Amino acid sequence: MTVKAGVVGATGYAGAELVRLLAGHPQAELAAISSVSFTGQKLSEVYPAYYHICDKECGTQEEVVEQSDVIFAALPHGLSQEMAKTCYDAGKVFIDLGADFRLESEDDYKTWYGGEYVHKELHDMAVYALPELFRENIRGKKLIANPGCYTTAVPLALAPALKNGLIEPEGIIADCKSGVTGAGRKPTQNTHYPELNEGFSAYKVASHRHTPEMEQSLSHVAGQPVHLTFVPHLLPVNRGILATCYAKLCCDASLEEIWRVYEAQYQNEPFIRLLPEGRVADIKNVRYSNYCDISLHMDPRTHTFIAISAIDNMVKGAAGQAIQNMNLAFGLEETTGLLLTPPAF
Structure with missing residues (x-):
């Protein structure tokens, strides 16, 4: 065919x-x-x-x-x-x-x-x-x-935790970084080389139009309304999305137990690479590919779960x-x- x-x-x-x-x-x-x-x-x-x-x-x-x-x-x-x-x-x-x-x-x-x-x-x-x-x-x-780039990276990072009731559906923070190709080919002031090079800044803070799309996907996965605070940043690189997502744990599961939940959901997904403990997702490792790398972390002092995903925003x-x-x-x-x-x- x-x-x-x-x-x-x-x-x-x-x-x-x-x-x-x-x-x-x-x-x-x-x-x-x-x-x-x-x-x-x-x-x-x-x-x-x-x-x-x-x-x-x-x-x-x-x-x-x-x-x-x-x-x-x-x-x-x-x-x-x-x-x-x-x-x-x-x-x-x-x-x-x-x-x-x-x-x-x-x-x-x-x-x-x-x-x-x-x-x-x-x-x-x-x-x-x-x-x-x-x-x-x-x-x-x-x-x-x-779906677009942020709206792929963030839901994939959080879906297993929400689906299995491991994190609270409120108070989630998606702290994301994008390569400049995400802004499109038409030049603008903030994507002009002298403005972008040697710089790193947030934009559309808590007002980016991808917010409701991410909440829509995550709410379907969780079976209840999910709300998050989304802050995107512009990286001085061509490609990549790095999504660092923070959420409060609602159980006493260990990081190893959470990792097994992610493994159970994603083990047969050809384009998701769940990284072993100690590794951190990096945009350079997914360039020009259809892979999504995900690494899982925990801050036991604040009872905070951290999921990091990396994708090529153009692929x-x-x-x-x-x-x-x-x-x-x-x-x-x-x-x-x-x-x-x-x-x-």
């Missing part, structure tokens, strides 16, 4: 990463790409690294939909809803890397993104696709909301996870095209 894949927004960072990964997928063919800014130009002219690997010209969104079985939309929020309707009507699989279909509550979407649900029936059909937590909801679906936090979801939607082996070894140095 060969899946014809199209990428809308192929010249953005997430779109370009989709092209890179699809080029090595044995059961997918890159059928068409589009870009508003670079229509008519070859992708290899925008990204010289793709010379003789992807020399396709950037066409229109209509051409992508027409020529593809699955359409990946790597677009800013607010731009995917009409395209999703077009793809659904055409019987195509639509995987949205933006935020338009991630939140179950339209009120939350209005509050955090300032938009409305244009086609409410599509939102009822959409599935939130974090495979390690909601895999069975994804198989065979045609409208898939692909597991975006394009790699989208391809993982494509594999599930089309009944392919979930790891196909994604067993990439991170560089050792």
Whole structure:
């Protein structure tokens, strides 16, 4: 089986990463790409690294939909809803890397993104696709909301502890760091090299729009409302998400007992690497891969549990996870095209 894949927004960072990964997928063919800014130009002219690997010209969104079985939309929020309707009507699989279909509550979407649900029936059909937590909801679906980077790293770090009642659902702190590619390709003042280099700062403190999405996932896992304080930081590196999550223990379990709970939930997950005691998750060890490394820690003085996760924000936090979801939607082996070894140095 060969899946014809199209990428809308192929010249953005997430779109370009989709092209890179699809080029090595044995059961997918890159059928068409589009870009508003670079229509008519070859992708290899925008990204010289793709010379003789992807020399396709950037066409229109209509051409992508027409020529593809699955359409990946790597677009800013607010731009995917009409395209999703077009793809659904055409019987195509639509995987949205933006935020338009991630939140179950339209009120939350209005509050955090300032938009409305244009086609409410599509939102009822959409599935939130974090495979390690909601895999069975994804198989065979045609409208898939692909989680982002923070919203992957934090739930994976905390899910087993919440599911097994080991930590309190209130008072959780997610202290996260991101590589600058998470801000997208369009330059801004704070991502300009002289501003970013030699610096390290927080942004959107306790007001980042990924907050309700993380709470939504964790509440489903816990079976009760979960609230957290989320503070993201911008690292002067290209790639990576490091999520350091703090929560109060609600039992007297030892770190070894908690580790066994995590092992029981994640032992068959091909992309989660639960690190042995004494090791600490590090973004350099997951670069260019679809892995999520998790390390577990405890502060016995304050009865605080600490879970640290590391992912590549462009792969597991975006394009790699989208391809993982494509594999599930089309009944392919979930790891196909994604067993990439991170560089050792």
